[in-house]
Amino acid sequence: MSSELKALLGIGAATLLILVGGVFFLSNSPSTPQDIANQSRVDKEILARKDSYSIGTPSAKVTVVEFGDYQCPACGSAHPIIKQITEDYKDKIYFQFRHFPLPQHRNAKLAALVAEAAGLQGKFWEMHNFLYENQAEWAESSKPMEFVESYAEKLELDVEKLREDIKKQELTKKINRDTQDAGAAGVNSTPTFYVNGLQFRGVPQYADLQKLIDDELKK
Structure with missing residues (x-):
């Protein structure tokens, strides 16, 4: 040659x-403000499910839905912002987390199952926070369960029950359904948020998400 x-x-x-x-x-x-202004709203029936874990009341004027992946670095960066938003607007919004584990993240599906299994013991949000806040420990590990079980112990969960529960088909079906709903809503990356059906892609600035929520509250 x-x-x-x-x-x-x-x-x-x-x-x-x-x-x-x-x-x-x-x-x-x-997403930019122009992106948001030029889009049509996605039906709430696709975005929010009765059995998905949520914060707030379903009758709130504003519904915020996150499609996330526990292994996604951008989702990890967005987590403290969303955590602050849900605290600051706890009486004004209904927040729901939906699973969208990306295929290139080998531990993402397991993490979603672990969060759901912790939910069966009443500690979904506690495990949700642990997974995001300690993402650097387990995300690329070849033995992620070692880290997960240590989080379960710190949360005083029944570790043996958690090991068995992550094998339940009902949890796998729930995560697969979330993924299907994400596709129907037009999600192709994580994190993706919906504020009253308006899509916001990527890691939001607190002020941008705050403005979007405040604008919806004024309507």
């Missing part, structure tokens, strides 16, 4: 990487 051909192939490969990288970056870029 001539040096000229090698150079051309190298340029072509580099260009392809830039293009692919650009598409990936754009698909995960945070």
Whole structure:
């Protein structure tokens, strides 16, 4: 192969990487106010499910739904912002978490099952927080259950029950249903949020999410 051909192939490969990288970056870029203003609302029946874990009352004027992946770094970055929002607006919004474990994250599905299993013992949100706040420990581990079980012990859960519960088909079906609902709603990256059916993609700034919620509360 001539040096000229090698150079051309190298340029072509580099260009392809830039293009692919650009598409990936754009698909995960945070939503802008214009993005939100130009979209139609997604039906609440697709977004919120009665058996999904929630904070607040379903009759609240504003419903916020997150489709998240416990292994997703961006979801981990968004977690403290969402936690603060749910605390500051606890009497004004209805927040619900839905699962959307991405296939490239090998421990994400297990983490979702663990959170749901903890929920069977009344501690979904406690495990939810542990998983996000300690993401760096378990996310890429070849033995994630060792970390998960230590979190369960700290939460005073029945560890043996948790081990058995993550095998339950009902939990797998629930997570699969969340993934299907995400697809129907147009979710293709995490985190993705919906505020009264309006999609907000990526890690939100507190002020941007606050404004979106406040605007909906004024309507």
